[in-house]
Amino acid sequence: FISLDCLAEELEDPFGTENNDLPLDAICNAIEIDLLQMNDEAEIPAKILPDRHYQLT
Numbered sequence: 280f281i282s283l284d285c286l287a288e289e290l291e292d293p294f295g296t297e298n299n300d301l302p303l304d305a306i307c308n309a310i311e312i313d314l315l316q317m318n319d320e321a322e323i324p325a326k327i328l329p330d331r332h333y334q335l336t
Contacts, residue, residue, distance in 0.1 A: 305329075 293301045308327045315323045 302329075 289297075289299055293299075294303065305327045308324065312323055312326060
């Protein structure tokens with residue numbers, strides 16, 4: 280039960296900036312790029328990529 284409790288605590292808030300949280304910035308950026316490409320927009324933002332100094336949030 281202790282292991283299950285630790286797992287539940289880790290997954291209970293998926294919208295933060297911890298290591299196991301969802302990369303919402305990257306997901307929104309990918310959706311934005313796809314929509315702009317479908318509309319043949321001239322200026323498309325760069326894709327957000329993870330590196331050693333930035334955690335995707």
